[in-house]
Amino acid sequence: MILTITTVTYLAVLTRIVVNPLQNVFQKQLTQRMANPLFIMSTTYGVLAIVCLAFWPQLQFAGLPSAFWQTILATSLFAMFGNVFLVRAIGLGDLSVLGPINAYKAVVGMVFSIFLLHEIPGWWGLAGILLIITGSYVVLADRQSRTSSTQADYVPLWKRPEIKLRLAALVFSAIDGTFLKKSILLSTPTIAFFYWCLFGFIFSFIWIVIAMRATWWTQMSVVFSQKTMYLALCATAGISQLMSNIALANMPVGYALALFQLSALISVLFGYQFFNEQGILRKLIGAGIMVGGAVLITLLG
Template identity: 70%
Template sequence: MLLIIITVTWLAVLVRIVANPLSNVFQKQLTQRSADPLFVIAATYGFLAMACLAVWPQLQFTGLSSEFWQSMVIVGVFAVVGNLFLVKALHIGDLSVLGPINAYKSVIGLIVGIFLLNEIPGLWGLAGVLLIVAGSYVVLGTKQQRKGFAWSVFKRPEVKLRLAALVFSAVDGAFLKKAIVLSTPTIAFFYWCLFGFGFTFIWICLTLRKQWQEQTKLLFSQKSLYLALFLTVGVTQGASNIALADMPVGYALALFQTSALVSVLFGYQFFNEGGILRKLIGAGIMVAGAVMITMFG
């Protein structure tokens, strides 16, 4: 039984590592075609919520604790804001840079996990997380910087947006883990979709009242790209929930960051982004940190 759990959990991690950068590709492609980031997020949440109701009619709507509902409200708010910052960052920045920056999420998740879930990391696990962050220094560097990194990179608007996104998503991950413990990965997934759609719909009514018709037409004209996004986001979040159910938040978020290698390759393949060798080396250092967490954390 333990072997089955381990197999399912690690399969979920591997699926998530590939699916998440792929969803970022579709998000970036849509924003390049004039799709509004907020509308993209709302459409994703709405489609996934309807898919849940169609596929899982046995979903639980009653008997859930007040602590679960409080956690899901926080998850909904933080996930929406985090995703909005992420899509905006992808619109103006390189996927091969913004993907690896996500390594900082593991540190935030580790800290939040300590205080919220009482998950205390081991020394090797902590060292692995620090190695992941160190790898991002190489990714953020440029040819003009001898040391490969400078604090000035944090002044770039796309980096600021990506850092803001990961702060919100790291806190969201900790509360999502709490909601999963109080229910199941499937129930938490459904309410992640439902609350996310509710909050983004209200936001759209307040800010996009003059653009929603134009954005809806774009959705139908780019329906294949939107569908690909819906599927990859759904797979990403479903795999995340399964992994979070059986792993500490900090370690799970750290392992997710091995998708940095995939992000760098996708940035080169789909958007012809440069500095591929340097970024792969930095992403490789991050993967080494994840391996350290896996083996010794």
């Protein structure tokens, strides 16, 4: 039984590692085609919620503890902000840089899981996290990241808007991961997934009503013109999130978030393949160091 759970967990982690960067590719391509990040996420949430209702009639609507509703509302709110900021960052910056930056999510998630879930990491787990952070510095050491050839116009990487948005996104999503695990433990991965989608759609729809009253119809036309890509995004987002839920149900938040960073290698390769991003060798080396940290966590953490 334990072997089966472990196998399912690591298959979920592996699937998430592969699918999540592909989800980011679709998100970036949609932003390049004039889709608004908020509308992208709202549409994704809405479609996934409808799919859940259509194909999972056994979803539970009653008998869930009050603590579940508190945590799922919190995780949906944090996830919505995190995802909207993420899509906005992806639209502005390089996928091969923004993907590896996500390594810091493991650190934030581990900190919050210590206080909220009482998950205390071991020494090897901490060493793995530090190795992941070290690798991210290699990725971010981009000597070519200037907006102009003159020193006066040089914008440090950490001050660029896409980096700020990505850091904000990972903080929100790391907190989301901690609350999400509590929601999963109080229900099931599939029930938590459905309500994550449903409340995410409700929160994002309210945001659209407030902020996009004059432009929502234009965004609807983008949805119809790019329906194939939107469907591909919804499929990859749904698989990625459901696999995340399965992984979180069976392992500590900090370690799960750390293993998810293995997708950094794929993000670098996808950035080169789909968007012709440069500095791939250096970014691969940095991402490889991060992979070493994740392996250290897996074997000894």
